[in-house]
Amino acid sequence: MVSRLVVLGMAVPVLLAGTLAANAEDRGHRIDHIVVIYEENHSFDNLFGGWERVDGLRGAHPRQQVAPDGTALPCLPQNDVNLTSPPLPATCTGGTISSAFANKPFRIDDYIAPADKTCPAPGQFLPNGVPKGQGLPGGCTRDLVHRYYHEQYQIDGGRMDRYVAGSDAVGLTMGTYDTRGLPIYEYLHGKHAPNYAIADRFFQAAFGGSFLNHQWLITPNTPTWPGAVRDGSANDLHSVVGPDGYPGSSPLHPAAPGTADRALTQAANPDGTCVVPAGVAAPPKGTTCGDFAVNTVQPPYQPFAPGTAVTRQLPPQTTPTIGDRLSAAKVDWAWYSGGWDNANGNVGGPGWTNGTTPGTCTSPRTATGAVYPNCPDATFQYHHQPFNYFANYAPGTAARAAHLRDEVEFISAAKSGHLKPVSLIKPVGEENEHPGYASEDTGSRHLVDLLKAIEEGPDAAHTMVVVTYDEFGGQWDHVAPPSRRGVSDKWGPGTRIPALVISPLLPQRFSVDHTPHDTTSIMATIEHQFHLKPLGTRDAAVRDLFTTFRRW
Template identity: 55%
Template sequence: MKRTLSILALTSAALSTPAAFAASVSDFNHIVVIYQENHSFDNLFGLWGSVGGTPVEGLPAADEAHTKQVRSDGTTSYSCLLQNDANLTSPSPLATTCTDTTGASFESHFENAPFKIDSFIATTDTTCPNGVLKGSGLPGGCTRDLMHRYYSEQYQIHGGKQDRYVTGSDAAGLSMGYFDSTKLPLYKYLHLPTAPNYVIADHFFQAAFGGSFLNHQWLIAAKTPSFYNAVNDGGANDLHSVVDENGMPTSTPLYASPLGSSAIDNALTASCKPPAGRPATPASVVCGNYAINTIQPSYQPYSPSSSPAKRLPPLAHATIGDLLTAQGVDWAWYSGGWSNAAGIKNGAGWTNGAGPNCSDANALPNATFPYCPDKLFQFHHQPFNYFATYAPGRLERKLHLRDEAEFYTAARRGVLKPVSFIKPLGAENEHPGYTDERDGSMHVAHLIDAVLDGPNADDTLIIVTYDEFGGQWDHVPPPGQSRAGVHDGWGPGTRIPAVLISKKFTASGVDHADYDTTSILRLIEMRFGLPSLALRDSRVSALVKALKIGR
């Protein structure tokens, strides 16, 4: 039975049964992790409401102290939200209803408060890609993308005050936007009469500050990778960031860096010993040769336009895949568009014919056959491809790096691996800018349904979460930011959506315990008797409490 076929036509209704629980993590023989893109908890799940009679800590719980956004002085609250998304600006296309005079003045349609994106940009609006003006793009209701970088996010969090997301963003006021959770296809799916029970983890945080590359690395290794022997001469191949006295590596529409154009937001942390001509790195920021922002791998698939000197050298530290393999536990990373991108001719998901050119109309224009990545294939979303263990030609690569199409086959046939990670293609991963929220949420519902309609449904745990906040505000301070909790210099960062789903759950509920992305690793390690990968995943709470809530 395909429950997703009528999701959009149904009216959701909250479940009223007690919270879900499972006897033990050992009850699950299969763990499926669906890893989506770029949304904070308040941005996507903020209006979820109650589950099993327990309120989710969303937008209604947001206090003014962690909501009102302030200028770069750290204290002056804006009266309005500056907007630069083409469909949110004033006096056109929206009327000016607010004038901010707290500093450099600007006009706006928005007061300094969260606002519902759906009220201004509908899912059918022709604003894709990247939030172009209505009528000039494709349907989907896309907004523009928002900055989400390692140093900038720490500035935005502001020590747990959560009040500089607007100031530290290239998209300014858009960072305060949110979606109506009850209209999401995933919400509607989970509230069907035939829906599985689920647990919302409403204090789940991205493992590391910043963007997708780094958080994918933390999902599989609980560690920030190093760029060994990185160039440190201030030249074209020097990838170190240059950070100002406020910890910022760039200017934004509402923040002028004291360094001006000398500030550099690059792939690596700031140098601990900058070369002549570059300013000293502030003592308060993490420095070294660590890869923190988007960087290409050494192995195909990588961006065809990337320079070899700027690709991250192959990594050698341990991953969760290595631990599982050593224990004799099978696993796979299933990626949308992998066969096309990795040049696996005639593999599952291959759509580019026999050559000599890439024949799929959606392939990158500068792709060279047989490496035919989709235009929305994200190379930095493939974390295992950065490791020497999974280099092209190695058996480990063939066994464990697979196309998402194979996951559907495995689910249908009842041959799910004990551990499956799923990374949808760009068009289906919910990333603001190049895709729309509705289609991505629908894709998640279809993935869940594929598992629950398959023979392995009864002993499978599904975890749906997001890699990072995507530049979106959230009102709950992360652990280590004005409150206690497991943390280190890398994070955790902003709160992100997370939901656990299983047929083994007897009802639905909410888990308020603190978790971060490495809690998924901890759960896998506990289930299969694995050692910890690093300090963070040895200290965080596993998601076991979520399995036992209400017991």
């Protein structure tokens, strides 16, 4: 098959090879830079379900969401303060549920607009959201639970029908955004927009939340806590899973006796079977158990949440990462994080905003309890910094100084034509689109700003940008993740998430790639581009993102 791409303004024929290796090699001499922008917490249907030509909401025929007993819910209960009844009129009633929402997807923008003042102040937490007019503008909703065992319960073996039953935010899981009103949609449909592809079969690598999926962005291995306490004390961080696979409670799912939802998987016996505490029902067959860190846990090094006890910090990890592979091959790279200089105590660094007063965090946005020189922003997310969990990047190492940098340095490099071969970008909390503490509209506008810095910079002609989200954020999607029929293991993949590939080297103005991918496809793309050995079985088996360069 022959296609044509535009390279420096000239149309040239390109043979599109049929194998992954040939495809990667074919593109490799044209792509000099890979940029990954890692956003937060949205399922594909939630954010991109209204994009043209994708497998989205238009053709979806979702099963109705069910109660824990398997019966269909008559309506969607709500507990976001702006979606409850009142203030909304109750137009759907059934059993004990009285709501403005039938049991089907609904559009969030119809009730909470992007300009509505429903966002919390930096560092403020209100579990059910901010009433309209009492917060900052941005159209924020409440947050939704997104954790390892919870998501497996919600997926329900591919039926995708227990998102409401397994969520602390109940009916909000079925909310979607007006895709065509998103700043990223408007930008990519603008007059001078770059070529782009949507991968509409892209799944989060691991079940659960941000911590684990940031780990799986850089290594296809789940972190471990060797010798983790397992005595039932306050320092025992093992979960205890109920007989239906659910570890905690939700408004629709009472907690089973003895269950607990913590940072680690359920403890395991020496033979690998799950430890079942006395008086507690055994978890379902196939439940993952052991000393694995699957939910949010703080890193071993600063920056970590102020006041975190040593007993709550994950021991340094030693498995190899994509950063290690790149460095060994002498390929330069960096993890650029919004707010890193402040959080890491890089006094006077490019992203430092605390002035020159010794011993004082002068920024009014500093997190409560911060101790100089570590002056993190109130919305800085410590568990979004995956390399900070690894011994190779401990404070004082040359690798940390060289590769863990502030986002402002990336923007400068993009604008000046000094992009590294591999750049991984993590916006600070209020700009990362995370429900609860961030505005979707604000985060999408920041994403557009990052893309403009790249596309208007000198390196754009030979740059491949990957935009994706760490995980589903607790939100429903109608496409079941691959299991026995796809590349999968006990860790995932989980729910489908949005993914874009942007490059002038793409053969079409816009295309939709239906190839199955997951987050480890990003690792595979980097490995194939720079001829690196795979880190594990998942990145060795998945399709890379060079599939988007085919002519669809």
